[in-house]
Structure formats: C-alpha cells, structure tokens
Amino acid sequence: MIDPARGTIVAALFALAFALSFAVMAHNSVLDSRSLLFDYHAFACAGAIAGTGDDPYRAEPLRSCEHRQVDFRRDLANLAVPAPLPGYALAPFAVLGRLPSPLGELLWLGLSLIGALVAGLALTPLSRLPKTTVCAALAIPLFWATIVFGQLVAVALGALCLCALSVERGKYALAGALAWVAMIQPHVALPACIALAIFVPRTRPALGIGAVVAALLSLALLGVGQNIEYFTSVLGAHASSELANDEQYSLAYYLHVMGANDRLALLLSDAVYVLMLALGILAAHRLVQRSAPRALYALLPPAVAVIGAPFVHIQQITFALPAALVLYGRVSPGARVLRPAIAALAIPWGATSMLTCLPLVPVAFGTLVADLFRARPIVATAAGLAAAAFIVERAVHYIPGPDATAALAAFGSGRLLAEASWAAYVRNDYHSNVALFMWAKLPTYLGLGLLLWLIARVALGPPPRCLRYDNNLAQGADPARTTPAGPSSM
Numbered sequence: 001m002i003d004p005a006r007g008t009i010v011a012a013l014f015a016l017a018f019a020l021s022f023a024v025m026a027h028n029s030v031l032d033s034r035s036l037l038f039d040y041h042a043f044a045c046a047g048a049i050a051g052t053g054d055d056p057y058r059a060e061p062l063r064s065c066e067h068r069q070v071d072f073r074r075d076l077a078n079l080a081v082p083a084p085l086p087g088y089a090l091a092p093f094a095v096l097g098r099l100p101s102p103l104g105e106l107l108w109l110g111l112s113l114i115g116a117l118v119a120g121l122a123l124t125p126l127s128r129l130p131k132t133t134v135c136a137a138l139a140i141p142l143f144w145a146t147i148v149f150g151q152l153v154a155v156a157l158g159a160l161c162l163c164a165l166s167v168e169r170g171k172y173a174l175a176g177a178l179a180w181v182a183m184i185q186p187h188v189a190l191p192a193c194i195a196l197a198i199f200v201p202r203t204r205p206a207l208g209i210g211a212v213v214a215a216l217l218s219l220a221l222l223g224v225g226q227n228i229e230y231f232t233s234v235l236g237a238h239a240s241s242e243l244a245n246d247e248q249y250s251l252a253y254y255l256h257v258m259g260a261n262d263r264l265a266l267l268l269s270d271a272v273y274v275l276m277l278a279l280g281i282l283a284a285h286r287l288v289q290r291s292a293p294r295a296l297y298a299l300l301p302p303a304v305a306v307i308g309a310p311f312v313h314i315q316q317i318t319f320a321l322p323a324a325l326v327l328y329g330r331v332s333p334g335a336r337v338l339r340p341a342i343a344a345l346a347i348p349w350g351a352t353s354m355l356t357c358l359p360l361v362p363v364a365f366g367t368l369v370a371d372l373f374r375a376r377p378i379v380a381t382a383a384g385l386a387a388a389a390f391i392v393e394r395a396v397h398y399i400p401g402p403d404a405t406a407a408l409a410a411f412g413s414g415r416l417l418a419e420a421s422w423a424a425y426v427r428n429d430y431h432s433n434v435a436l437f438m439w440a441k442l443p444t445y446l447g448l449g450l451l452l453w454l455i456a457r458v459a460l461g462p463p464p465r466c467l468r469y470d471n472n473l474a475q476g477a478d479p480a481r482t483t484p485a486g487p488s489s490m
Contacts, residue, residue, distance in 0.1 A: 013367075077405075087222040317444055
C-alpha cells in the first residue's frame with residue numbers, strides 16, 4: 001500500500017520534471033529544429049509521398065520533403081533519412097503528412113502521449129505493481145523516444161500492453177485488433193501476433209482480419225511494385241545501412257565490428273532473431289501452463305526477440321520492460337534479479353540527446369530505486385543524481401561526427417534508395433565514439449541478461465511461486481485483493 005503523502009510528493013516531482021523537460025525540449029527546438037520529432041518528419045514525408053503515387057523509399061522526393069521540414073546541416077544536403085515502414089504502417093502518416101506541419105506534429109505527439117498513458121494504465125493492473133513503479137519505469141524511454149525523435153514506440157507499446165490486458169480480460173477480438181496496431185513496429189510486435197495466433201485461438205479471427213486490412217492498405221497506398229520493393233530491397237538495404245551504427249544493439253553490428261562479412265552478419269543475426277522469437281513464444285507458453293498470466297503471450301515474445309535481432313536501437317529495448325514488470329509483480333514476486341534488471345532497462349543509457357529529458361532522470365530513477373529496493377529517500381536521491389551524472393558525463397565526452405560533405409557527394413541521385421546516403425552518413429559519422437557507446441550500453445545489456453536468465457529459470461526450472469491465473473481480471477475482480485497461490489503443481 002502506497003503512503004498517500006508519498007504518492008502526492010512523487011506525483012508533484014514527476015509533474016515538475018516533465019514540465020522542465022518540455023521546457024528544455026522547446027528551447028532546444030528553437031535553436032535546432034532537428035532536436036524535435038526528427039524521425040516523425042521522415043515518416044510523415046514518406047506517407048505524404050506514398051499518397052501521391054511516388055516511391056517513398058527513394059531518395060527523391062523524400063529528401064526534398066525532409067529538408068523543407070527540418071534545417072539540416074549544410075554538409076548533409078544529400079542526406080535522405082529513410083522511412084523503412086511497410087505500406088500499412090505508412091497509412092496514418094499519409095494523412096498526417098498532408099496536414100500543415102505544426103498540426104501533423106501536434107497530432108502525432110498527442111497520439112504518442114496517449115499511447116504512453118495507455119501503456120502505463122494497462123501495465124498497472126497487469127503487473128499489480130504500484131503506479132509509481134510503472135510510471136518511473138516507462139517515463140524516460142517513452143518521453144525520450146516520443147519527444148526527441150517522434151518515434152513509433154509509444155503507440156506500439158500502448159497497443160501491445162492494452163492487447164495483453166484484453167487477453168487477460170477475455171476480450172479476444174480487441175486483443176487481435178490491438179496486436180495489429182502494435183505492428184506499426186513490425187519486427188517487435190510480430191512475435192506477439194504469432195504467439196497469440198498459436199496459443200490463444202480466439203484471437204485468430206481478429207488477427208486474420210487485421211492481416212487482410214494491412215495487405216489491402218499496403219496495396220492501396222503503394223501498389224504491387226513498391227510493396228515488392230519494400231520486401232526485396234528496402235528491408236535488406238536498411239539493415240545493411242545500420243551495420244556500422246554505434247547506437248545499434250543488434251548482433252549484426254557486433255559481428256560487423258569484429259570483421260565479419262556484412263551478408264554473413266545479417267544472416268546470422270536473422271537466424272538468432274528467429275531463434276529468440278521461438279524461445280520467447282515457448283517460454284511464454286511454458287509459464288502460462290504453470291499458471292502465469294496469459295498476458296505474457298503478448299509481452300514476453302517481444303521482450304526476448306529484441307535480444308540479438310538484426311535491427312535494434314535503444315527505442316526497441318523499451319519493449320522488454322512490460323514483460324519484466326509483469327514477471328516481477330506476478331510470476332516471481334519480488335525476484336531480486338529483476339530489480340536491477342528493471343532499473344537498468346528503464347534508462348536509455350546509450351541514447352543520444354538524453355540531455356533533453358535530464359530533469360526526469362533523477363526523479364524516475366530515484367523513484368525506481370526507492371520502490372524496487374525499498375531504499376531510504378537519501379539513498380534513492382543519491383542514485384537518481386548518480387544516474388543523471390552518468391548521462392551528463394556521456395554527453396560531455398561525446399565527439400560530434402566529422403563533416404559529411406565528401407562522404408555524401410556521390411549520393412545526389414534521387415533514384416537511389418534513401419538507405420544509400422544513410423549508409424554513407426553512418427559510416428562517416430559513427431566511428432568516433434565506439435568506446436563511449438560500448439561503456440554506455442553495459443547497463444542495458446546487464447538488464448537484458450538478467451531478464452533472460454530469470455525467464456529461463458522460471459520457464460525451465462522448478463515451478464515458480466506465481467499468481468494462479470483464475471480469470472480474476474476477466475470477472476472484474478479487484479487485482480489488489482488477489483493473493484499469491486502456492487507453487488503450481490503443473
């Protein structure tokens with residue numbers, strides 16, 4: 001039970017931190033338009049172009065549209081930022097991209113904030129953890145990905161968490177529909193769709209209808225040729241373009257750094273993705289058989305699949321948090337190994353532009369330390385300030401990339417895929433901070449490793465002490481009144 005006075009203080013601190021972070025973001029966006037909703041502009045431009053019949057995956061007219069929306073550096077005149085989304089995922093941006101830029105930005109920001117709110121509201125009953133814990137775990141990664149980059153994470157995560165809650169409450173048609181909303185981030189949501197289709201048969205009609213709708217949207221927006229181009233050219237080109245990106249968390253990046261052939265690196269990474277996807281689905285099923293909540297069918301496979309996938313940025317690591325919270329709150333209550341895992345995954349330690357949400361770091365991390373470790377206020381405050389100091393130290397030692405004029409000189413042709421100039425930019429820009437990124441990624445890898453170890457232990461080892469799934473939520477019972485069951489006999 002949360003002390004009401006403490007809850008009020010924490011809420012006030014979060015409100016102040018959010019307000020300060022928004023102020024920093026607004027100030028930065030005045031100085032540099034690239035500091036606000038950067039990736040959103042690529043998605044919006046691609047969507048608007050797709051709606052006109054042009055190819056959204058080619059450098060032109062994508063590049064011209066992006067440079068009208070954002071003030072690029074002079075040396076990036078030939079750079080086109082790719083929007084490697086399938087046709088159905090570009091559909092909402094086909095609408096937003098045709099609106100006046102400020103209106104489209106505000107609408108997408110609003111949708112993303114709604115997604116973040118839905119994720120928190122759904123995860124609270126799913127995990128049966130205090131609201132402060134859930135909010136503190138999600139606040140920084142969602143704020144950073146949404147505000148700074150205008151990424152897809154908040155919308156996809158909100159849909160996935162609400163999908164998991166719908167499965168638990170027996171609303172299978174809604175769960176299937178929401179799984180397809182989460183497919184706006186395809187390689188992360190796909191494992192959840194497969195798990196639901198296999199082990200929750202009553203979601204199959206909605207999943208099937210969603211697949212048909214997605215196919216029709218893709219065909220209507222892009223036609224046959226560009227859909228074929230997406231699967232045969234764009235996906236592979238984009239994965240290749242990111243091989244040298246120091247911000248990548250993929251296995252392919254590390255194989256590339258170690259000197260492996262690029263094609264071999266991508267093939268091995270694809271194989272590991274399929275393996276981890278299968279392991280995540282089987283682990284979820286094993287846990288559900290042992291009386292764990294069926295919500296894990298939607299949450300656990302994505303959490304495992306991001307480990308070693310061919311394309312993983314810190315934004316995608318956020319999808320490991322819901323499973324970690326549900327495991328901590330309901331499958332292995334109070335598991336010590338999950339405490340540092342959740343704390344480590346709740347901060348995008350290796351992310352650029354984290355100074356934008358610096359005011360949130362001590363509040364969110366300090367709250368997590370207090371909730372997870374039962375730390376005294378002075379210890380929690382010190383931990384929050386130490387996390388903020390880590391972010392500042394990383395920013396201070398970050399070395400900006402060199403001038404890219406020469407590197408991009410050969411990529412003025414508009415008929416090239418956008419990934420051509422992007423690959424040249426990555427090769428030119430992302431090699432000055434290798435050691436810095438390696439150091440900054442360590443907490444995230446620690447969190448993922450601890451989470452994977454716990455999943456393996458509770459799925460393959462002796463039956464854990466978990467909350468027996470008895471349709472409490474489906475029957476409208478108060479989750480706070482449920483009590484832990486003894487060890488499952490299954």
